Amino acid sequence: MRIIAGLLLYALVLGPLLAEPQRQLDVRVLIDVSGSMKKNDPQNLRQPALRLLAGLLPDGIMAGVWTFDRDVSVIAPLQPVNETWRQQAISGSQNIHSSGQFTHIEGGLRVAVGDWYQPDPSKDRHLILLTDGMVDVSHDPADSLASRERIFGEILGDLKAAGAKVHSIALSHQADLKLLQILSRETAGLNESIGNADRMQRVFMRLFQQAGKPDTLPLRDNRFLVDAGIREATVILFTGPRADETRLLDPAQREFSARALPSNIRWHSDQGYELITIKSPEPGEWQLVADMDPDNRVMVVTDLKMHLNDLPVVCLAEQRPEIRVHFSNKGEKLTDEDFVKIVTVSGEIMGGPGANRFQLRPADTPGDFVLDAPLPNQPGRYQLVISGQGETFSRELRHQFEVRPALSLSRQDEAEQVRVLLEIAPETLSDVRIRAQLNTPEGELPQMVLPVQINRYEVEVSTLGFSGQGSLHLRVEGNHRGQPVVLRPDPLPISGSKPDLPAVPAETEAAPPPSPEPKAEPKAEPKAKPEPAPEEAEPEQMGEDLGLMGWLLFAGANLLLLLLAGGGWWLWRKRKQRLAAQMNELEDDDADADTDE
Missing domain, CATH: 2.60.40.10 (Immunoglobulins)
Structure with missing residues (x-):
């Protein structure tokens, strides 16, 4: 144990560290206060939901809260979160009502996120939008329709350009579900549709968890383990209407409740939940005496963090x-092998x-x-x-x-083949590329993929080419919302029906025919001695041995020899003619010399 603890300390303090780029979390909240909320949120659970969110937001991030009906009002200004801001948000939650006229979603968006129109790599931007109605900006339906179109066009374009994620909550089936779904889908945000406001606190908690990615501790059987690196722990407990009093036990088995607290514990009880914040918690196992709930969480402030890459929400x-x-410690990535x-x-x-x-x-x-x-x-x-x-x-x-769902597969088994039909769901993939491969006991066989209609493809697999059990593997590549994806459906089992070849009997020596009865034969005349067989093979036999390629090589070699011989004879003849001419010149010179003498 001491060795392991030493390795951990080495990794945290002395191990190789890499700087981690930090993005500032920026959370904006936009809440509908139109008159229809009297029906869809009769207990006004939007108020405790905002108080829960305010208690969860960590220090230092940017946050702001607005309400909207015909106009837009500020609940908590856009500022870095600290205790003063939290108190503003908590006290401002009392101003959330259900008496407004109209549902001016466009106006709320322009005020809350009007400065989000271009990307900022240093910011992690999230908008939480809660509404229960349709876009309704005036008594003229044409004005509302035009406002809705501007949200789809200009505002959505700015949000996408800014890299913002819109997490939408539809509080009734009368809400503009299509608008909310498109806003969330096109910005890689979450879309929640809840018919009962009682779930609102849980939804707000899950949306914060998705946006903020807070560090949490595993909660098993209402127990959680605090290590020495944790500076603060916040426990979220969801309670029912008849829940017993919640108690908290520290590692020394000291018991605390909302009525008896030490100075380092803050306990907030509200409609449907309790929020317990522990400053500098003692290391060891803590225990909750309360009803267990799958949405209960223990969020912590710590230097030792675990990080998860950005994953798609769809x-x-x-x-x-x-x-x-x-993992990181104090903003530095931990890379030490002993820690890993x-x-x-x-x-x-x-x-x-x-x-x-x-x-x-x-x-x-x-x-x-x-x-x-x-x-x-x-x-x-x-x-x-x-x-x-x-x-x-x-x-x-x-x-x-x-x-x-993106793909659907169907098959049709025939006598000598299997036809596989692959269909791609509309608006899921673009730039589709499909590869098919049949794996058999005899090897891997690529298969041809044929497009038969828009988003429909067919693979015909012959079963005559292999024996035993095979499997068809499909790999579908494409783009989903601008991101490359690879889909690998489960392999399809296919049985081969390769025909058996007839057995070839083994060669055996034929039995000698029975010897005929001896007969008296006339005295044979002496036969001429046969000529010895030539050593060279007959042309027919040579042709059979050489084959076509051999004949071509043989003919080419002979032609080359003929050309070389002919060329050599021609050169020799030309040289001989030159020598003869030179001799004739010499003889003429000698004759002329004799004449002069």
């Missing part, structure tokens, strides 16, 4: 997005049938843990829970996402 079935996790060796990072996908648990592996990048997420294939809402566990600490992060 995933396609058969998609395998990469999960990447690392003592940490286990695991994941769980909650929301579907059965348990879907997995473990991340150390990546090639120092300090990273990675895995291609095994997402469910069934459409629905899910929650990814990432847990980091060391000998002396634990951390937890959560991410909500939705799975939507």
